[in-house]
Amino acid sequence: MPGRRRAALINCLSGFKSANLLGTRSASGQDNLALMSSAVHLGANPPLLGFVFRPHSVPRHTLENLTDTGWFTVNHVHSDIVEAAHQTSAKYPGDVSEFEAVGLTPEFTGDCPAPFVAECRIRMALKHEQTIPIEANDTLLVIGRIESVQLPGGCVGEDGFVDLERAGSVSLSGLEQYHTTKALIRLGYAEP
Amino acid sequence: MPGRRRAALINCLSGFKSANLLGTRSASGQDNLALMSSAVHLGANPPLLGFVFRPHSVPRHTLENLTDTGWFTVNHVHSDIVEAAHQTSAKYPGDVSEFEAVGLTPEFTGDCPAPFVAECRIRMALKHEQTIPIEANDTLLVIGRIESVQLPGGCVGEDGFVDLERAGSVSLSGLEQYHTTKALIRLGYAEP
Numbered sequence: 001m002p003g004r005r006r007a008a009l010i011n012c013l014s015g016f017k018s019a020n021l022l023g024t025r026s027a028s029g030q031d032n033l034a035l036m037s038s039a040v041h042l043g044a045n046p047p048l049l050g051f052v053f054r055p056h057s058v059p060r061h062t063l064e065n066l067t068d069t070g071w072f073t074v075n076h077v078h079s080d081i082v083e084a085a086h087q088t089s090a091k092y093p094g095d096v097s098e099f100e101a102v103g104l105t106p107e108f109t110g111d112c113p114a115p116f117v118a119e120c121r122i123r124m125a126l127k128h129e130q131t132i133p134i135e136a137n138d139t140l141l142v143i144g145r146i147e148s149v150q151l152p153g154g155c156v157g158e159d160g161f162v163d164l165e166r167a168g169s170v171s172l173s174g175l176e177q178y179h180t181t182k183a184l185i186r187l188g189y190a191e192p
Numbered sequence: 193m194p195g196r197r198r199a200a201l202i203n204c205l206s207g208f209k210s211a212n213l214l215g216t217r218s219a220s221g222q223d224n225l226a227l228m229s230s231a232v233h234l235g236a237n238p239p240l241l242g243f244v245f246r247p248h249s250v251p252r253h254t255l256e257n258l259t260d261t262g263w264f265t266v267n268h269v270h271s272d273i274v275e276a277a278h279q280t281s282a283k284y285p286g287d288v289s290e291f292e293a294v295g296l297t298p299e300f301t302g303d304c305p306a307p308f309v310a311e312c313r314i315r316m317a318l319k320h321e322q323t324i325p326i327e328a329n330d331t332l333l334v335i336g337r338i339e340s341v342q343l344p345g346g347c348v349g350e351d352g353f354v355d356l357e358r359a360g361s362v363s364l365s366g367l368e369q370y371h372t373t374k375a376l377i378r379l380g381y382a383e384p
Contacts, residue, residue, distance in 0.1 A: 001352070007236035008352030013316060013338065014231040014241055015210025015268055016356060016363035016373060039206040040232045042244055043329040044199035049206055050326075050333075052234055052242070076207055082377055090382035101384070124205060130328045134242075136321050136335050137235040141242075143328050146205065160193070160200030164208060164365045170376060171208035171363050173356045177378045181208060181363055181371035185274055188368060190282035192293070 012174040019077035019172045021085055022051070023106065023115040024065030031106050031115050033098035034059040035089045037172045039074070047146040048129065049074065054139050061094060063142065066128050071112050072144060075120035078168035082178050084119075110148055121167045123150045204366040211269035211364040213277055214243070215298065215307040216257030223298050223307050225290035226251040227281045229364045231266070239338040240321065241266065246331050253286060255334065258320045263305050264336060267312035270360035274370050276311075302340055313359045315342045 001009070017037040024032045036059065038052040053063050066072040077085040087102040099106045099115065106115035112125035126144030133140055155163045164181075171179045193201070209229040216224045228251065230244035245255050258264040269277040279294040291298045291307065298307035304317035318336030325332055347355045356373070363371045 003237070005350075005352035009341075009348065009354055010236040010239045010338065011233055012352075012354035012356060013239075013266075013314070013341065014233040015212060015361055016208055017233070018207025018209065020207060038232050040230050040242075040244055041203055041206040041209070042326060042331055043246070044202040045195070046329060047202045047205075048329055050232075050244075052232055054235070074205075079376060083379065086379045087382050090384045092384050096384075122205070130326075132324060132326065132333075134234060134322075134324065134333070134335070136337075137238060137240055139234055141324075141326070141333060143326070145328075146202065149201075149205065156201065158197075160197035160204075161366050161369065162201055162204035164204060165371065169207055171371075171373055173373075174353050176380065177353065178376045179357065179363075179373035180376050181365075181373050184271060184362060184370045184372050186369045187275065187278045190279050192282045192284050192288075 008174060016171045016173055016179070019085065019170050019178065021075040021077060021088065021117050021120065022062050023073040023075060023117060024062050025069060025114050026065045027068045030095065031097045031099055032061045032065055033088045033104065033117065034062040035085055042143065049126065049144050049146065051142045052139055053142055066142065069113055070128050071114040072126050072128065073112060073114045073116045074124045074126060075117040076122040076167065076169040078121055079170050079180055080168065081119050082170060086176070121152045122169060124148065200366060208363045208365055208371065211277065211362050211370065213267040213269060213280065213309050213312065214254050215265035215267060215309060216254050217261060217306050218257045219260045222287065223289045223291055224253045224257055225280045225296065225309065226254040227277055234335065241318065241336050241338065243334045244331055245334055258334065261305055262320050264318050264320065265304060265306045265308045266316045266318060267309040268314040268359065268361040270313055271362050271372055272360065273311050274362060278368070313344045314361060316340065
């Protein structure tokens with residue numbers, strides 16, 4: 001199978017993925033925004049998320065910035081900003097802010113020096129916790145600790161469940177297919 | 193925030209997740225099936241998937257088996273088997289096959305000694321490649337190399353894109369909410 005087709009196929013095999021925008025600011029004050037589909041929940045206590053980085057690909061600036069400053073933001077892509085979010089994956093030069101290039105708005109709140117995406121509804125500030133090299137293919141697992149969370153009103157249940165569908169968060173398959181979702185069934189804690 | 197509510201909330205923050213059943217067979221021939229929502233695409237060449245394991249939680253048998261035998265299968269959960277798939281997350285004793293307990297069928301094809309789920313449509317055999325400890329919270333990243341893929345007819349495009357929606361694969365948010373998806377938009381490779 002040709003390399004491009006093979007890569008597209010394998011990119012689909014993990015199943016549906018999340019779509020997140022990672023916001024960072026460089027030590028010299030340059031903002032950066034990168035689309036990532038590799039978020040993985042690592043644990044709730046402490047609250048940790050992981051992201052897979054290819055050191056030589058576009059989100060290199062993101063990696064450099066979060067390593068230098070110790071902070072990044074994670075912002076859920078929702079259905080109204082899918083095109084702008086996807087456009088952040090273009091290879092812009094290092095001195096271009098993807099915020100400006102795609103028409104999204106950096107916003108700063110709290111202690112976090114990294115920019116949030118003003119247009120996003122579910123947003124988190126993370127502190128860089130650890131970066132683990134994955135020898136099998138020369139990638140990196142970047143781990144962040146969730147320091148604060150901003151959620152839209154009416155999206156969090158009594159039990160803590162966050163209604164991502166109501167917040168408009170989208171799902172991604174492969175490299176470029178975005179999906180909205182429809183609640184199918186909610187199941188309880190399984191007992192034998 | 194109380195621990196249970198907090199854990200439920202944080203489990204939602206990574207965004208939509210995949211729902212996969214991991215099939216393994218122990219060295220002594222006991223089959224095991226475990227629901228996992230932590231699949232992450234690590235790269236296409238070589239074709240690698242990662243899964244996050246908590247060493248002391250239910251999928252411990254899965255971890256032991258894939259380490260002992262070197263193989264596991266990954267099977268996409270689809271909308272017709274969501275309840276059975278979710279039920280595999282119950283804490284069954286070690287001598288119980290989750291296949292039998294939940295009413296799914298083990299199937300063996302090719303060189304892979306681990307059981308596939310006969311009812312699933314997208315299925316892969318993986319060889320255990322590497323296990324990486326994540327010190328930040330004492331979990332493990334288990335990496336598998338995709339050795340073979342079975343896909344239903346009519347689900348793979350000329351360009352390699354796999355239509356997960358057509359295959360019925362579902363998405364998961366938090367610990368227990370399952371979703372079907374609806375194609376929103378397909379975007380091309382982004383250029384500046």
